[in-house]
Amino acid sequence: MNRKNTLDMAILISCITGMILSYAYLEELIKMRASVVILGAVALFFFILTIVDSRRIRRRETHSAGRKEISEILLLGEDDNITDTWDIYGKTSIVFGKDEGENQVDVSLKHTDYAGTVDGEHAVMNYSDGKWYIEDLDSENGTRIQRGEDGRTYRVSSREPCRIEKNDIIYLGLAPIRIQ
Numbered sequence: 001m002n003r004k005n006t007l008d009m010a011i012l013i014s015c016i017t018g019m020i021l022s023y024a025y026l027e028e029l030i031k032m033r034a035s036v037v038i039l040g041a042v043a044l045f046f047f048i049l050t051i052v053d054s055r056r057i058r059r060r061e062t063h064s065a066g067r068k069e070i071s072e073i074l075l076l077g078e079d080d081n082i083t084d085t086w087d088i089y090g091k092t093s094i095v096f097g098k099d100e101g102e103n104q105v106d107v108s109l110k111h112t113d114y115a116g117t118v119d120g121e122h123a124v125m126n127y128s129d130g131k132w133y134i135e136d137l138d139s140e141n142g143t144r145i146q147r148g149e150d151g152r153t154y155r156v157s158s159r160e161p162c163r164i165e166k167n168d169i170i171y172l173g174l175a176p177i178r179i180q
Helices: 004-026 029-065
Strands: 073-074 082-087 091-097 123-128 129-138 143-146 153-155 163-164 169-172 175-179
Touching: 004 029, 123 169, 129 143
Parallel strands: none
Antiparallel strands: 073 082, 073 175, 091 123, 123 129, 129 163, 143 153, 143 169, 169 175
8 A cells, every 4th residue: 555545544544533523522413413424525535535546556557567668767775775766657758867946857866865976967768669768968977877688887878868678777876776
């Protein structure tokens, strides 16, 4: 269960608890009924919202489970553990960098351990003809790609886009990002 569903369920449970307490402790019939009706309506809304969100997540997972295409990027930490993820399903362009107000980045690495090695607008990934490509934006520390198939690392040019495959690792400065 994701955070949104957990919060929806917490609100739902709070509303039901409020309905029970209103019924048990409010002595004026009109106040008790109003409280129960209002809390019941809120509970019903969040119950429906939880069901709709669960179905949407399940549909997306089912749809992307059998896909061979890139649909997610993962920020790796020490020991290759995943510290952050971004869903890129349906996107056609992604700018990596540090969001510092004037920069328009989709994946901000400003609050990561690697922020000092990443430029404001460091690199861009573009989707074209069914494939993803990455291009360095003349960053100070450069962009490299480690191929998932052979483990070799290559420098990404700012003049010629480099094709990305699933399981490649992109290094933006020192920030490792796995392509899934």
